[in-house]
Amino acid sequence: MSSQVSTSADKPRTALVGRLSSWLEPLALLAPAGVWLGLLLVIPVLLIFQLSLVPGIRPGQVVNPSGIENYLQIVQEPIYLRVVLRSLMFALGTTLICLVLGFPVAYLIALVVPKQWRNLLLVGFVLPLWTSSLLRSYAWITILRPTGVLNTFLKAVGLPAIDILNRPPAVFIGMSYSLLPYMVLILYASLEKLDRRLLEAAADLGANPFQAFWRVTVPQSLPGIAAGCLLVFITGLGDFIDPELLGGASSMTMARLIYNQFLGVTRNWGFGSALSMVIILAVSLAIALLLKYGDRSSANL
């Protein structure tokens, strides 16, 4: 009798404790990261969106969102529009260079080189990624400056000197150098999975190597090409160090302009926030395009 009483009293309590503890564990696992990322990532991004709607804000001023003046300024003033277009040009150009140089490298390592060498070559190729990005740019300064390694070499073999440091070509070189390993890594992963029997089948059916390449290898590695290009494009679009150190005054990009709005001489937090939002939107757009395109290409297969 007494035991029956105690169980009936305990039942709702254990059920409650059980429900609580079933919530407790996921909460303990997921809440710390959620709070940290919420406080230091989500709220800040929402905050700069709000700030981007405030024209001419300086630190310490009251924030009253009032319009899209900052965004109009980017589009309407030719100087800023040129900066946006130049950033896009650097990112797209770098993507193209990395694809043209990276595809053959990934192709050779994944499909041509003997199997036991593949890992070694791949790791060797991407190893420079682990060096500091500032020091990589610095190395290119020593190579490209007027009295640098390149011109010393050109002079020694009797060729005219070239002066590309602090000009756009130096930015392309620095950015391509930094981003090429990413492209090669992603293309390698996609080419390595390639079904080799398809290539043999194409050859058996009378395709020459070129036809087999364009009709079998390239279509199969398209998702990898798209992913690699996207990664290089979005990283290039936000790159600050290469344009800043190698590009000189003629290579102002969005990232450099943003930096100047906060840490440079021309301080305008609202305008800088608007530029940051433009970069975030451009990156999101590129990813949305890839997702859409990626789905279509997988549907085709």
Place this chain on the structure above:
Amino acid sequence: MTPTRSSLNPIVLLQVGFILLMFGFMYLPILVLAVFSFNESPYSAGWKGFTLQWYQRFFADARILSALSDSLVIAILAVAIAAVIGTLMAVGLAKYRFPGKGLYQSITYLPLIIPDISIAVATLVFLASIAIPLSGGLIQLSLSTVVAAHVVFCISYIALVVSTRMTNLNPHLEEAALDLGATPTQAFVKVLLPELAPAILSGCLLAFVLSMDDFLIASFTAGGGTNTLPMEIFSRIRRGVQPDINALSVVLILVSGLLFGLAESIRYQSERRRRGD
């Protein structure tokens, strides 16, 4: 029917030549830094004789050493915090379904996607307009704000690596431990954690290298009193070519090469063990 060992056929030569050229492109800058770090003449590109003076100068440079120690403290603290939080998150995401999971997951990937400059700006604005006023000045731009900002991207990278391992893990291991009478905490610490350790460690190494390399986020969140190594290098490069940076580069490259070797060997060992299972 193609002969496999036509060693001197022009296509093979072309391929070998191209690969060598590309490897040359990747290693030329590193080689240049290394050679110049031993060059007597600080400014000319010609070789003027061997010297170790740039290394001596670098190891005696108090500013560089204090910047290095700031960077190390930030990286170690950020990675330690992110290792705990990021691992818990990866485990939680693998174990539970809940409303809003898609949103939660996409937020954890944001730091991998949003450019550093935008994250840096957003963090500074948040600190300046909310955190500092709300805390009554208790929070100031300092070493700890850099750590807080670095934890954000470290969480993403560590969770990414750990999540990948979680999906390859036998889901019944933990259940078996629970069936055999282990408490959930015991099952987590004694069964799950050892399985995840290699992934956590290689995620930590990756996050550590990224934290040591970060220039933008640190510059925006450091305030006046903190100077990280990338910030110091940046200001020196802006002042012109400085030969002691060459020596610093060589030291850093050796250290990161060592870390990379460590990460690779951890990955290799754990893969071998997994295959042995």
